[in-house]
Amino acid sequence: MTDMLLTHYNYxxxxxLMMIGFYIVIAQGNLVKKLVGLNIFQTSVFILYISAGKxxxxxxxxxxxxxxxYSNPLPHVLILTAIVxxxxxxxxxxxxxxxxxxxxxxAEEKDIQEQNQC
Amino acid sequence: MLVATAIGIAVNRDLLSVVxxxxxxxxxxxxxxxxxxxxDVAFTEAAVGAGISPLLMFTTMAIVGRYEKLPHRxxxxxxxxxSITGALLLxxxxxxxxxxxxxxxxxxxxxxxxxxxSGQEVGIPNIVTSVLATYRGFDTFxxxxxIFTAGVGVLSLLMIGDRATKPLSSHLLKASQHKILRIVSxxxxxPILLFALYVQFHGDYGPGGGFQAxxxxxxxxxxxxxxxxxxxARQVIDQGWVRVMAAVGVLLYGAVGVVSxxxxxxxxxxxxxxxxxxxxxxxxxxxIELGVGITVAAVMVLIYFSFAGRLVDRGHQDD
Numbered sequence: 001m002t003d004m005l006l007t008h009y010n011y012x013x014x015x016x017l018m019m020i021g022f023y024i025v026i027a028q029g030n031l032v033k034k035l036v037g038l039n040i041f042q043t044s045v046f047i048l049y050i051s052a053g054k055x056x057x058x059x060x061x062x063x064x065x066x067x068x069x070y071s072n073p074l075p076h077v078l079i080l081t082a083i084v085x086x087x088x089x090x091x092x093x094x095x096x097x098x099x100x101x102x103x104x105x106x107a108e109e110k111d112i113q114e115q116n117q118c
Numbered sequence: 119m120l121v122a123t124a125i126g127i128a129v130n131r132d133l134l135s136v137v138x139x140x141x142x143x144x145x146x147x148x149x150x151x152x153x154x155x156x157x158d159v160a161f162t163e164a165a166v167g168a169g170i171s172p173l174l175m176f177t178t179m180a181i182v183g184r185y186e187k188l189p190h191r192x193x194x195x196x197x198x199x200x201s202i203t204g205a206l207l208l209x210x211x212x213x214x215x216x217x218x219x220x221x222x223x224x225x226x227x228x229x230x231x232x233x234x235x236s237g238q239e240v241g242i243p244n245i246v247t248s249v250l251a252t253y254r255g256f257d258t259f260x261x262x263x264x265i266f267t268a269g270v271g272v273l274s275l276l277m278i279g280d281r282a283t284k285p286l287s288s289h290l291l292k293a294s295q296h297k298i299l300r301i302v303s304x305x306x307x308x309p310i311l312l313f314a315l316y317v318q319f320h321g322d323y324g325p326g327g328g329f330q331a332x333x334x335x336x337x338x339x340x341x342x343x344x345x346x347x348x349x350x351a352r353q354v355i356d357q358g359w360v361r362v363m364a365a366v367g368v369l370l371y372g373a374v375g376v377v378s379x380x381x382x383x384x385x386x387x388x389x390x391x392x393x394x395x396x397x398x399x400x401x402x403x404x405x406i407e408l409g410v411g412i413t414v415a416a417v418m419v420l421i422y423f424s425f426a427g428r429l430v431d432r433g434h435q436d437d
Contacts, residue, residue: 007216015211019204027196032133032178036140043147046163050154051217053227060155060325061245063237070392071155072229073245077254080246081261083162083415084329087171088268091421094178095275098428105183 010051017044029109031097035090042086049075133183137175144168157325158246161317165333170418171365173340177425217248241396242322242403250401255386258406259371262413266368269417273361276424302311303341310338318411322400328407333412340422348426358422360416367413371406378402 024037061073080088101107104115144167151160215222232249241250250258314335321327343351375386384392390401
């Protein structure tokens with residue numbers, strides 16, 4: 001079990017972060033807060049990918065004659081673009097929140113639902 | 119520390135501190151990426167997670183309001199659902215390979231080829247850049263298009279009913295009254311722009327590239343906008359011109375693909391761009407990275423402008 005703890009701790013960190021983000025998204029009413037939660041969730045996925053690419057004793061994947069072991073460059077590429085795409089979609093979400101707030105006068109999920117039922 | 123910050127975000131009701139914490143969270147995860155050898159990713163995360171994303175959230179907050187309305191309560195059903203999902207994931211991690219194991223499946227497939235061959239095939243030291251621009255050039259093209267589309271989406275959401283330039287509200291002028299902030303940032307803006315260009319063109323050899331450079335470049339312009347107000351920023355950078363640049367970046371990327379097709383290769387096959395395939399690769403990578411950088415910077419600036427523009431309009435209505 002201790003062995004497991006030492007070799008798999010990265011997944012557990014990812015999992016805890018993911019669940020915190022998940023909780024914020026489903027349990028909290030404020031839409032801005034939900035987006036922050038979604039960002040936490042997203043970052044936990046990034047960490048999962050990057051930690052999967054790590055090789056013990058490896059170095060950053062920039063070629064050099066003195067280095068023979070590199071970490072896996074592929075997850076880096078995927079996550080690099082994912083971060084920038086992530087901020088673009090977050091901005092889109094924030095823009096939607098602003099429009100919602102203008103239409104309903106509130107950024108709380110409950111208020112918006114109540115107004116829709118009326 | 120990451121976990122502690124995340125819990126802080128979950129518990130806090132004041133959105134200002136939530137956003138500040140999320141900025142710290144971004145910086146912490148950037149550090150985490152450095153220890154995982156992902157220097158390029160850390161670069162991006164530091165610029166985006168700790169810089170641009172909190173800025174946009176602040177602007178939204180200024181429009182939407184700072185405090186959550188409802189008193190915070192723990193939702194039991196949500197907590198149960200989260201615990202169950204967490205437990206299932208915990209079971210799933212038992213089957214995963216150990217952290218840092220060189221024989222993990224992720225290390226087996228195409229990664230060794232990228233590491234061993236990219237030096238001869240592409241001829242640039244930064245493997246991340248060569249994979250991004252060459253082997254996965256199609257993917258990157260798609261992602262640039264996604265960013266462009268998101269920019270168009272934000273514009274179409276926030277530009278509805280856009281009126282002509284209005285006198286600036288006191289909202290955005292506040293920062294310019296802080297003398298120290300103004301002078302320090304004035305000194306900083308030029309080096310930030312210069313650094314962005316360095317990151318852009320040095321991406322072949324060290325960590326960096328179009329995505330990071332675009333974000334850093336946009337950050338410098340956003341700092342300027344925050345200090346001197348939207349109107350003076352619009353005087354320096356015409357918004358219509360930025361819109362055109364966002365499209366130019368994507369087109370530049372696509373054009374490289376078309377040119378390589380005209381020269382008898384496949385779409386985005388840079389070998390045919392010059393007589394020597396290695397030189398062709400270099401030209402191709404520099405041009406598409408430039409395209410990526412232009413689009414990313416232009417879209418980020420556009421998004422910030424339209425958010426700040428909303429703020430000015432609102433401040434005007436409230437008066």
